Amino acid sequence: LAKTTQPISMDSYEGQEVNITCSHNNIATNDYITWYQQFPSQGPRFIIQGYKTKVTNEVASLFIPADRKSSTLSLPRVSLSDTAVYYCLVGEEAAGNKLTFGGGTRVLVKP
């Protein structure tokens, strides 16, 4: 399983864009990159997933360079409710494959 490295924490202000970069130097050919969000006392919630280049959905964008050794989650115009821990996970997308969580990034959005 590819190991991931993320910043421990980040502070931001309402309305700003937040970019969280995750390093995964040992990513394998069949691995996808998935980001989850977790609020206190809740299970993680899927945010976005990608394999290469750029992926965008209604809540975030995911930028993946050609070498795929890193990825950046971009949260546009954050609000106070975006304060959470964000996890970057790398692995094959198969039902039996376990997901191993790294430390995650604690994002604090200030008013």
Next chain:
Amino acid sequence: GAVVSQHPSWVICKSGTSVKIECRSLDFQATTMFWYRQFPKQSLMLMATSNEGSKATYEQGVEKDKFLINHASLTLSTLTVTSAHPEDSSFYICSAREQGLKAFFGQGTRLTVV
């Protein structure tokens, strides 16, 4: 999207008793489910992989006799914390994946052993 439901959301039990936590996939079949434990301010730690119709696979350091896992059907896995002690107090989370798709997580169960 797919939903994974966990029950109960919280439970308080006396030391020495056993507690069962249920995890259900509501609109898809899950041949594999995963159980995690999370301590305050820490990341999720994978405890075991629950396989429908067969024995669970435990991660290193997890006592299989203490954390009993049963995956009796394609939509239900249970985790039983046996002879619970205060150090077992934690947040337990289950997860399931549809074939080839992303993982879905239950809302978690806060266990407090007194």
